[in-house]
Amino acid sequence: MSDNAGANETDLISLSLDMLSKKWNIHPIIRDLHVGKRTDLQDYQIKVNQVTFHIPYIIDHSLFLLWQCLWPDCHNCCTRQGRLPLTVDDIAKISKNLGYKNRSDFLKKETYIATWDNNSVNNSDNSKLISTLTMINLKRKSDEIERDNGTPLPCRFLNDHGSCTLHPEKPGVCWLYPFFSWSQFENNRMVVHASFQLTGDCPGFYLSSDIGEDMEKILDEYSKKIYDYTMNINTTMRDGFGRIDLID
Ligand code: SF4
Ligand code: SF4
Helix, strand or coil: CCCCCCCCHHHHHHHHHHHHHCCCCCCHHHHHHHCCCCCCEEEEEEEECCEEEEEEEEHHHCEEEEECCCCCCCCHHHHCECCCECCHHHHHHHHHHCCCCCHHHHHHHHEEEEEEEEEEEECCCCEEEEEEEEEEEECCCCCCCHHHCCCCECCCCECCCCCECCCCCCCHHHHHCCEEEEEEEECCEEEEEEEECCCCCCCCEEEECCCHHHHHHHHHHHHHHHHHHHHHHHHHHHCCCEEEEECC
16 A cells, blocks of 8 residues: 555555565566556456446456455555545544544544645546545554655554454545545546556455456445445545645
């Protein structure tokens, strides 16, 4: 979940993959996909419940890129967490979970505001969307400040057994990973899309010639989380708890 925006995005992903390769076997095709080296890609779209998933399909090998979580053997997304932006729902849930009676105390002590550039590719037309996001973030270490935002850090809520001490009231972004989502108006209605974050931090990706039942179950489970999270993000922006400025 490291921050890969910026000029040396590919270098950062390569570095993350090198670290990942010390423990996990990363298929060369999957490595190439992370660093954007493959040109034989097709955007395979599959609508599950209210979410349109964009699954990369490698044309020359007739393979899909799929995913399953390897927890408890892996908790890399918690040891290399890049940031924890919060929705209004997250703020309500987590402040209560941490025992705060007063939400403003929670915001003062446990969070900070950060602004960062976000580069994402709209898979439906392959256009690049660059935006600047300003959001309230949960501190991953007790003395975290804006300068740390985007730097991979072990999250303070990860315990010695590899479990999240906030679970199940953890931030929406943690539920979502390794997907990312966006919403857009299509035919006058809001449509939610999702795809994989290929940041080099997750060893759970694999290749298969068909999507298969296991992945279908995951897409079904995640479609609900992704839809709710994306709606929460929209509410967060509307309520003034975050801001997105489109710059390209
Ligand atoms: S890094 Fe990937 S495989 Fe590991 S715990 Fe996170 S989502 Fe699961
Ligand atoms: S809040 Fe929990 S799930 Fe999220 S990064 Fe921290 S330990 Fe992991």
